[in-house]
Amino acid sequence: MKMDFMGVHHIMTDRITLNYEVSAEDFTRAGEASSDVKKKLKQMGVEPSTITKVAIAMYEGEINMVIHAQGGQINVVISPDEVLMKLADRGPGINDIEKAMEAGFSTAPDNIRALGFGAGMGLPNMKKYSDEMQIETEIGKGTTVTMKVFLS
Amino acid sequence: MTIEDVKNILGARVIWGAEYMDREVYTACGSDMMSDVLAFVKDHSVLLTGLCNPQVIRTAEMMDIVCVIFVRGKIPDESIIALAMEKEIPILTTGHRMFSACGMLYENGLHGGAPYND
Numbered sequence: 001m002k003m004d005f006m007g008v009h010h011i012m013t014d015r016i017t018l019n020y021e022v023s024a025e026d027f028t029r030a031g032e033a034s035s036d037v038k039k040k041l042k043q044m045g046v047e048p049s050t051i052t053k054v055a056i057a058m059y060e061g062e063i064n065m066v067i068h069a070q071g072g073q074i075n076v077v078i079s080p081d082e083v084l085m086k087l088a089d090r091g092p093g094i095n096d097i098e099k100a101m102e103a104g105f106s107t108a109p110d111n112i113r114a115l116g117f118g119a120g121m122g123l124p125n126m127k128k129y130s131d132e133m134q135i136e137t138e139i140g141k142g143t144t145v146t147m148k149v150f151l152s
Numbered sequence: 153m154t155i156e157d158v159k160n161i162l163g164a165r166v167i168w169g170a171e172y173m174d175r176e177v178y179t180a181c182g183s184d185m186m187s188d189v190l191a192f193v194k195d196h197s198v199l200l201t202g203l204c205n206p207q208v209i210r211t212a213e214m215m216d217i218v219c220v221i222f223v224r225g226k227i228p229d230e231s232i233i234a235l236a237m238e239k240e241i242p243i244l245t246t247g248h249r250m251f252s253a254c255g256m257l258y259e260n261g262l263h264g265g266a267p268y269n270d
Contacts, residue, residue: 028206060190113185115205116205119187120187
């Protein structure tokens with residue numbers, strides 16, 4: 001997987017937009033975008049348990065983009081009251097969202113399980129750690145997952 | 153206990169991070185599936201795993217894991233060690249199998265978190 005940091009744009013002093021390109025070429029680099037967001041939130045002095053929620057939800061999403069889709073873009077907006085994460089992939093789409101949300105259900109092949117993922121916990125973990133989650137999917141086109149974590 | 157205690161109980165070898173051996177450890181978690189590790193928030197936890205790839209260190213980073221212990225004598229490669237150094241996560245290796253290593257730590261007072269409740 002390849003991840004290119006595309007820059008920080010300070011739109012207003014209290015709002016930060018981060019864009020990442022996630023490509024599925026190198027699995028070992030999956031998670032670099034989440035790592036960067038975690039680091040930035042820490043620098044901003046966000047409460048540790050909130051950072052953990054963002055880090056886990058986004059990391060699972062980033063892993064999904066690498067193992068199920070052919071990568072895509074992640075857009076993160078940090079504002080005073082929330083962290084908004086938008087993960088848009090170029091993958092095959094999700095056939096049955098309800099089924100995909102079940103803990104333990106996975107379509108990941110054995111080689112992915114051998115890497116420590118594909119236990120059917122990705123989407124359930126994303127839902128668990130985000131305060132709001134929305135999935136838009138189109139077969140053959142891709143999936144966009146939008147997650148929000150509120151800052152207290 | 154500290155990472156030093158964990159190291160002594162398991163007869164483990166420090167691969168990287170000898171200067172962090174005094175870090176406090178409250179709980180432990182053992183799994184080869186990283187998504188299972190990510191399913192429960194941990195407090196000052198060590199991660200025992202037989203999985204040996206860079207995503208182990210990434211998972212540890214996201215969860216603020218204080219130390220990673222590779223079981224069954226697994227030795228991480230250079231890319232894993234480099235990532236652990238970057239993230240300042242000490243890594244140990246022990247010849248014990250997962251079940252034995254978890255049992256030895258449990259016997260010495262290191263427990264996991266609360267049971268799963270849906």
